[in-house]
Amino acid sequence: MVIVRSPLGLLALIVVFFASFLDATRIPMFNTNKKHHDGSHSDERHLSRRSATVDLQRNPSYAPNGPAAYARALSKWGAEVPEKLAQSLAAMRGPGDGRGDVEAVSFRDDREYLSRVGFGTPPQWFTVDLDTGSSDVWLYTTETRLSIAQDRRIFHINASSTAQQVPNATWYITYGDGSAAWGRVYRDVINLANLTFVNATIESASAVSASLAADRDLDGVFGLAYNLSSQTSPRQPGVLAAALLPRLAAPVFTADLRWRSPAGAYTFGYVDHARRAGELRYLNLTEGAQFWEFAYRGVRAGGRDRWHAPAGEGRWRAIADTGTTLLLMASEVAELYYADVPGARRNATAGGLWTYPCRNPTLPAFEIRFDDGFDVTIPGQFMNYTAIPDEPDRCMGGLQTWGYDDLAIFGDVFLKAVYAVFDVGQARIGFAPKKLNLTPS
Numbered sequence: 373m374v375i376v377r378s379p380l381g382l383l384a385l386i387v388v389f390f391a392s393f394l395d396a397t398r399i400p401m402f403n404t405n406k407k408h409h410d411g412s413h414s415d416e417r418h419l420s421r422r423s424a425t426v427d428l429q430r431n432p433s434y435a436p437n438g439p440a441a442y443a444r445a446l447s448k449w450g451a452e453v454p455e456k457l458a459q460s461l462a463a464m465r466g467p468g469d470g471r472g473d474v475e476a477v478s479f480r481d482d483r484e485y486l487s488r489v490g491f492g493t494p495p496q497w498f499t500v501d502l503d504t505g506s507s508d509v510w511l512y513t514t515e516t517r518l519s520i521a522q523d524r525r526i527f528h529i530n531a532s533s534t535a536q537q538v539p540n541a542t543w544y545i546t547y548g549d550g551s552a553a554w555g556r557v558y559r560d561v562i563n564l565a566n567l568t569f570v571n572a573t574i575e576s577a578s579a580v581s582a583s584l585a586a587d588r589d590l591d592g593v594f595g596l597a598y599n600l601s602s603q604t605s606p607r608q609p610g611v612l613a614a615a616l617l618p619r620l621a622a623p624v625f626t627a628d629l630r631w632r633s634p635a636g637a638y639t640f641g642y643v644d645h646a647r648r649a650g651e652l653r654y655l656n657l658t659e660g661a662q663f664w665e666f667a668y669r670g671v672r673a674g675g676r677d678r679w680h681a682p683a684g685e686g687r688w689r690a691i692a693d694t695g696t697t698l699l700l701m702a703s704e705v706a707e708l709y710y711a712d713v714p715g716a717r718r719n720a721t722a723g724g725l726w727t728y729p730c731r732n733p734t735l736p737a738f739e740i741r742f743d744d745g746f747d748v749t750i751p752g753q754f755m756n757y758t759a760i761p762d763e764p765d766r767c768m769g770g771l772q773t774w775g776y777d778d779l780a781i782f783g784d785v786f787l788k789a790v791y792a793v794f795d796v797g798q799a800r801i802g803f804a805p806k807k808l809n810l811t812p813s
């Protein structure tokens with residue numbers, strides 16, 4: 373999930389969101405008041421918002437009487453996930469004080485990666501999305517509207533001996549489908565990666581958008597943006613700066629997301645060099661960045677000779693976001709890539725979604741150049757995202773557009789292909805090759 377602010381900083385444009393017309397995608401979208409650099413307003417945002425709303429309403433997968441396949445999947449996950457999480461947690465060892473690991477488990481074809489985090493004293497455990505694209509930590513709680521809180525895990529605020537309400541503070545986020553999430557603000561203890569962080573700002577959801585509530589796997593979001601304050605009033609520093617950094621052995625965390633696998637992990641307070649299989653190279657973050665934002669030099673679709681790159685010494689901008697499922701890039705890049713995919717087309721009525729026949733043997737790999745001799749290759753398997761419920765013989769790609777061509781979102785589709793180091797202390801992000809398991813587990 374990415375929180376996007378207007379260039380003038382007048383308006384917090386938050387969004388990001390889930391799902392749109394497909395059950396399985398989290399696509400960032402701007403809120404309708406988005407102003408362009410030149411001051412004009414964009415109709416595209418209205419359009420994408422409308423199509424998202426319509427499609428969410430008819431999203432078959434989350435309906436109580438949805439397809440049997442989905443029900444089976446739900447009960448399957450319901451039974452398996454806690455065990456999976458417990459096993460991966462047990463398999464991890466924190467190498468010492470101020471350092472620790474937490475699992476990143478793939479849910480539903482890598483739609484999202486979730487981790488177990490404890491809140492309060494004694495800790496109550498929840499499955500949350502560690503999200504480098506936002507800065508708010510929020511949970512469903514005893515304050516959440518009953519229609520939403522029903523049948524889901526909620527944080528019992530009164531059962532935590534350390535929970536303290538922040539007087540008169542509230543939080544408020546507008547989502548891509550036009551609805552909002554808000555609530556009260558607390559401070560409490562967080563248990564993450566077998567480390568304890570005190571006095572963390574925790575936001576209690578009174579209500580959330582329907583699209584968000586529909587994700588039954590998700591108990592909350594844990595924002596880890598680089599240097600972005602949380603969307604609270606009055607403003608609070610993000611949890612990374614305020615609560616995590618002071619207690620970590622080093623001001624760094626890493627993400628090792630795994631394709632279709634529960635074996636991924638985040639490490640906090642150290643870089644686990646055993647997780648990489650090649651040189652770790654760093655990129656400085658954009659000056660004054662609030663997100664994990666950096667520049668790259670070009671892209672290449674599988675097997676072509678030539679790189680597609682900005683003119684001269686130019687660079688393009690991107691944000692690394694663990695909370696976004698897809699790789700979201702400029703329209704011209706998507707066109708270039710899908711030109712090499714037989715039967716690929718862009719569906720204008722489905723928000724510009726790129727799809728192709730699922731029976732294609734394989735997709736081309738996709739390469740990103742960061743610097744001389746510093747390229748990342750995303751294997752073809754990772755570029756195939758998922759089959760479309762409405763048209764089961766067509767699949768959607770992991771590379772899509774999002775109506776915002778001058779900033780790319782390097783979501784999970786990209787991050788799965790690397791070992792990523794989020795170095796707060798030195799304001800840089802690092803990527804290293806890793807051993808990729810190309811058969812799902």
Ligand SMILES: *[C@@H]1O[C@H](CO)[C@@H](O)[C@H](O)[C@H]1NC(C)=O
Binds near residue numbers: 461462464465466
């Ligand atoms: C968690 O930390 C405690 C004490 O700091 C340590 O004894 C224990 O082995 C750690 N557990 C894991 C799974 O790393």
Ligand SMILES: *[C@@H]1O[C@H](CO)[C@@H](O)[C@H](O)[C@H]1NC(C)=O
Binds near residue numbers: 514530
């Ligand atoms: C929590 O405690 C407060 C103060 O004691 C009380 O007013 C409130 O009703 C309690 N809430 C719940 C959900 O138990």
Ligand SMILES: *[C@@H]1O[C@H](CO)[C@@H](O)[C@H](O)[C@H]1NC(C)=O
Binds near residue numbers: 539540
């Ligand atoms: C909270 O708001 C109330 C009413 O607006 C005010 O009386 C009170 O002083 C405020 N408390 C704090 C701690 O700001």
Ligand SMILES: *[C@@H]1O[C@H](CO)[C@@H](O)[C@H](O)[C@H]1NC(C)=O
Binds near residue numbers: 559571608609614
């Ligand atoms: C708790 O955190 C808040 C904001 O991050 C800070 O203003 C406050 O001083 C902290 N309180 C303690 C006791 O550390």
Ligand SMILES: *[C@@H]1O[C@H](CO)[C@@H](O)[C@H](O)[C@H]1NC(C)=O
Binds near residue numbers: 599660661
């Ligand atoms: C983080 O942002 C604040 C403003 O919100 C700024 O004062 C501070 O210098 C920034 N820190 C870094 C390391 O960029």
Ligand SMILES: *[C@@H]1O[C@H](CO)[C@@H](O)[C@H](O)[C@H]1NC(C)=O
Binds near residue numbers: 656
């Ligand atoms: C990255 O930042 C560091 C520290 O500010 C600086 O020494 C280095 O030259 C920068 N590298 C590039 C490529 O800009």
Ligand SMILES: *[C@@H]1O[C@H](CO)[C@@H](O)[C@H](O)[C@H]1NC(C)=O
Binds near residue numbers: 720
């Ligand atoms: C476009 O998407 C809509 C909605 O999913 C679908 O009904 C339609 O068949 C698609 N059209 C094409 C040309 O793929």
Ligand SMILES: *[C@@H]1O[C@H](CO)[C@@H](O)[C@H](O)[C@H]1NC(C)=O
Binds near residue numbers: 756
């Ligand atoms: C893409 O993934 C779907 C299921 O997730 C699979 O059925 C299909 O065969 C795959 N297609 C390609 C081209 O890899």
